[in-house]
Amino acid sequence: MTTPRAAVILAAGKSTRMKSSRSKVLHHVGGRSMLEWVTELARSAGAEKIVCVVGESNADVRAEAENLGLDIAVQEPQLGTAHAVSSAKSALKGFKGNLAILYADTPFVTKQTLNRVYKSLETDTDVTVLGFEPEEPGSYGRLITDKGDLTAIVEAREATPEELAVRLCNSGVVAASVKNMFSALERVDNNNLKGEYYLTDIVKILRSDGKKAKAIIADTEEVMGVNSRVDLAVAEMAFQTRMREAMLINGVTLRDPDTIYFSYDTVIAQDAEIGANVVFGLGVKIAKHAVIHPFCHLEGTKIGEAAQIGPFARLRPGTEMGAGSKAGNFVETKKAKIGKDSKINHLSYIGDAIVGVGANIGAGTITCNYDGYFKHQTVVGDGAFIGSNSSLVAPVKIGKGAYLGSGGVVTKDVPADALAVARAEQVNKSGWAKRYNAAQRKRKAKK
Numbered sequence: 001m002t003t004p005r006a007a008v009i010l011a012a013g014k015s016t017r018m019k020s021s022r023s024k025v026l027h028h029v030g031g032r033s034m035l036e037w038v039t040e041l042a043r044s045a046g047a048e049k050i051v052c053v054v055g056e057s058n059a060d061v062r063a064e065a066e067n068l069g070l071d072i073a074v075q076e077p078q079l080g081t082a083h084a085v086s087s088a089k090s091a092l093k094g095f096k097g098n099l100a101i102l103y104a105d106t107p108f109v110t111k112q113t114l115n116r117v118y119k120s121l122e123t124d125t126d127v128t129v130l131g132f133e134p135e136e137p138g139s140y141g142r143l144i145t146d147k148g149d150l151t152a153i154v155e156a157r158e159a160t161p162e163e164l165a166v167r168l169c170n171s172g173v174v175a176a177s178v179k180n181m182f183s184a185l186e187r188v189d190n191n192n193l194k195g196e197y198y199l200t201d202i203v204k205i206l207r208s209d210g211k212k213a214k215a216i217i218a219d220t221e222e223v224m225g226v227n228s229r230v231d232l233a234v235a236e237m238a239f240q241t242r243m244r245e246a247m248l249i250n251g252v253t254l255r256d257p258d259t260i261y262f263s264y265d266t267v268i269a270q271d272a273e274i275g276a277n278v279v280f281g282l283g284v285k286i287a288k289h290a291v292i293h294p295f296c297h298l299e300g301t302k303i304g305e306a307a308q309i310g311p312f313a314r315l316r317p318g319t320e321m322g323a324g325s326k327a328g329n330f331v332e333t334k335k336a337k338i339g340k341d342s343k344i345n346h347l348s349y350i351g352d353a354i355v356g357v358g359a360n361i362g363a364g365t366i367t368c369n370y371d372g373y374f375k376h377q378t379v380v381g382d383g384a385f386i387g388s389n390s391s392l393v394a395p396v397k398i399g400k401g402a403y404l405g406s407g408g409v410v411t412k413d414v415p416a417d418a419l420a421v422a423r424a425e426q427v428n429k430s431g432w433a434k435r436y437n438a439a440q441r442k443r444k445a446k447k
Helices: 034-044 059-067 081-086 111-123 178-185 201-208 229-249 432-445
Strands: 005-010 047-054 071-074 098-103 127-132 142-146 149-154 169-177 213-217 301-303 319-321 326-329 332-338 343-346 349-355 366-368 378-380 391-393 396-398
Touching: 005 034, 005 081, 034 047, 034 059, 034 098, 034 111, 047 059, 059 071, 081 178, 098 111, 098 178, 111 127, 111 169, 111 213, 127 149, 127 201, 142 169, 149 201, 169 178, 169 201, 178 201, 201 213, 391 396
Parallel strands: 005 047, 005 098, 047 071, 127 213, 301 319, 319 332, 326 343, 332 349, 349 366, 349 378, 366 391, 378 396
Antiparallel strands: 098 169, 127 169, 142 149, 149 213
């Protein structure tokens, strides 16, 4: 039986290096905030109790944490990582199980790695620290081991030359039972160069109690922290690289991978094809054999099997493209359900609409869905033909098999199989252009 799991997410930092009016942990990577990434990590690893430690000054973090369903603890003032975790003690009152300490600015730790951390506490150790081996250890704290046991964590500024030569570094992620964690935290002091209470000291304290400590190694990319806009850009590129590789491995064709951008929840089926310079916002699902041509932007959209999108199309939230359908160049859709084999080939806006099976929407067609106060729906029946440069003033229904003449402003429903011509009758005035041009030239010559 798995021991109950809890997590504390540290998010009380001042975010000064981010140079932002928004707290750094609320900045997005892959379409969601770093705080949400870490929250999902804890939940995916089975944490049934999650506490977010915030500061008094970052009210935006508290609001987002509450929105995510997290319990809140306040650390004020900020006196170090051990002090931050101690702030969560009352929120964990009565919880008996294992506790992992996570960081809201470290979004890429995987479920598999966190599970290894928790499971180590259930098998062969009392306190586990997640380590990594960067190419340049630099200012990272070092994990000192002996025959597989973790004996100490040494801050770089306080390490000896021999300790600085160690390449195994501390990620900051640490786990122990709630009982052991808070027992050790009560004995942490600030007798160090920074005068802070270090969470890392619990390893030494618990070992002095006869407890066993262990280090688990993660990939360096997993424990990448974000403190600045530069770090954020690096993290975004790392995420995009991971997504591109996953898509290719899963059988998706990416014509120019480095120019294609995904969100964390993008779903693309095998044998779909994605052209260059395509951006996927949140909530996109693409079926097999669909083709997204270059320079498209999709968000909140479902693309059916063998559908064709773009180039230069923008599909906004609520769009559903049926199997074999098409939204061509410079087409924009929003909250539109486009039926199987229907085509919107170019230069059209289709919003708040339902288009049936096998319909054809001519170039320059617009659904006039907004009256200045409310949105209204346009319905186009199966097999209908909408002539080029048509304006469909919603609410309006175009019947099955109906035919709309080009250039019309349609304000009334069109019955099935009917022809609708909704434009003024053409009038030709013989010689008018010749007389007009002569008069204008004469007028201009006088100036």
